[in-house]
Amino acid sequence: MQVEIPGRWLTDVGLPFDETTRSLAGRLAERVERIEDWDAAVRLSRDPQTLPAWDDERLAERALQARARASGGTNALHAALTPLVDAGRELFFGAALHATRQAGLDDPYLVRVVAGALSQAAYQNALARATGADDHPFVQKYALFERGRWVVGKIARTLYVF
DSSP: OOOOOOOOTTTTTTSOOOHHHHHHHHTTOSEEEEOOSHHHHHHHHTOGGGHHHHHHHHHHHHHHHHHHHHHHHHHHHHHHHHHHHHHHHHHHHHHHHHHHHHTTOOOHHHHHHHHHHHHHHHHHHHHHHHTTOTTSHHHHHHHHHHTTOOEEEEETTEEEEO
16 A cells, blocks of 8 residues: 655755644644754753653543544554555665755764654654544644654653654
């Protein structure tokens, strides 16, 4: 099964926000900070203060997974998500590699971190949509990635977007 994953993957990192991006990000946090360069994005991606927000996302994923299992079973969930994950793997790695090279960076670890963030957002979006939660924060977060951004992390009530 061929899956199309349209988006402007990482093309707008560091650029000023347009109104749509600002609005999407504002739905996810009380405050939104734009990260302006790769050094700042890398520092924040390694900041342990972001860990509570990632833990909250894992809990939200588990809740959606349980909801999906209850409504359609594990096999239906896997059938919906596997083609997306398979298609995204190469696309997101390529986008991360291109973006980091454009920035003059040669860091295979960073490429994997950024590609992983894209893949995770795609998975979370598909999981939310598979359960009918089209207004879930995962859908909003994924839309930021689609618009060429990297949602690097959240600390307390502030979302950091590159």
